[in-house]
Amino acid sequence: MKAESETQTQKAESTELDQSSFGLSALSFKLKIGFDGKRAANNLTGLGNYSRSLIEQLALQFPDNQYLVYTPKVKAAKQIDAFFEQPNIELKLPKTGPFLWRSLNILKDLNQDAVQIFHGLSHEIPLAIQHTHIKSVVTIHDLIFLRFPQYYKFIDRKLYEWKSRSACERADQIIAISEKTKADIVELYGINPAKITVIYQSCDDSFKSPFAKENLSRIKATYKLPDKFILSVGTIEARKNLKLVVQALKEVNEAYKLVVIGKRTPYFKTVEQEIEQLGLKNRILFLQNIPFADLPGIYQMADVFAYPSFYEGFGIPIIEALYSAIPVVAATGSCLEEAGGPNSLYVSPNDAGALAKAINRIIESPQLQKEMKEKGLEFVQKFNSPVVTQQLMDCYLNMFSQ
Incomplete structure (x- = not known):
């Protein structure tokens, strides 16, 4: 045996x-x-x-x-x-x-x-x-x-x-x-x-759960965030194409400001010149060195996420935005449609007018906002x-x- x-x-x-x-x-x-x-x-x-x-x-x-x-x-x-x-x-x-x-x-x-x-x-x-x-x-x-x-x-x-x-x-x-x-x-x-x-x-799991109202209020006060804003996140470099967002902002409802989070490179001077030329200094807030723990809260308070990059390998900020239930407008030409899914909006990275039109279309339609948030959140589960x-x-x- x-x-x-x-x-x-x-x-x-x-x-x-x-x-x-x-x-x-x-x-x-x-x-x-x-x-x-x-x-x-x-x-x-x-x-x-x-x-x-x-x-x-x-x-x-x-x-x-x-x-x-x-x-x-x-x-x-x-x-x-x-x-x-x-x-x-x-x-x-x-x-x-x-x-x-x-x-x-x-x-x-x-x-x-x-x-x-x-x-x-x-x-x-x-x-x-x-x-x-x-x-x-x-x-x-x-x-x-x-x-x-x-x-x-x-x-x-x-x-x-x-x-x-x-x-x-x-x-x-x-x-x-x-x-x-x-x-x-x-x-x-x-x-x-x-x-x-x-x-x-x-993306980090911290983007996948809503913040408490008290935490959002603290974050808003700490960074002096506007009541209504378009969010752009990423290194401020030519490829990320922030200049196009600035140009589009000129044609966007004046009640909405632009909040930019990202490390500055020499390209920042080009963006500054465009802001000065278009008279938009009072409508744009630049933030740097944001603690990672606060970043999801800023996403969750945004009205639209704009990401008109010329080229990306994937586009994690888009995933972060979708998990935060924020409508996304991104650029055609690389892989951003893969990240944003069929219910985000896409424009040419060279067309500021089209970007402004897409942003206005979202902020003027509560029904479209609701649809983009719900379907975007459903789509992004494939990346969980x-x-x-x-x-x-x-x-x-x-x-x-x-």
């Missing part, structure tokens, strides 16, 4: 091993997943938020796995400290020194830690990882530096292209954050589309964290069956 019991145990262990080898069950074994954590450990916006959110959601939804975050250094900040305090997320610093670590020497650490999957969260993976047993994934957010090279320095553009093209060619799997980005990878890098999985991004996190785990597991 003892021998029979041992045989049954061995069979069970063998079955579990077979399943883990071919990715047949997320619950039959534990994964060790490594991440390029440079952004997660050092950036407080953009790719930093994306990286932390992705890893946090995996850790929450699939807590039996180990999530190892590799970074040469760590920024001191509450968001980052809280991220690394989670029990199944582990900070991994260089064992051999930082020199060439992210691009090459990290492979020694990954092997010593018995990592099964390494995920490069922003356009790059270690050199020569394709010659190891470690499965590799790279996320490509956009190829804007090739579509709009004029926005980038020559050396930066060439470096971005080399890193991302090399990663796409060497990775076992590519994750594109939109169908538009996937199409760009296929067209510009000649990658087989079968190697690319589209997994959309979500549990949905995209499950898609990501499926992508990881499918690599073992290939």
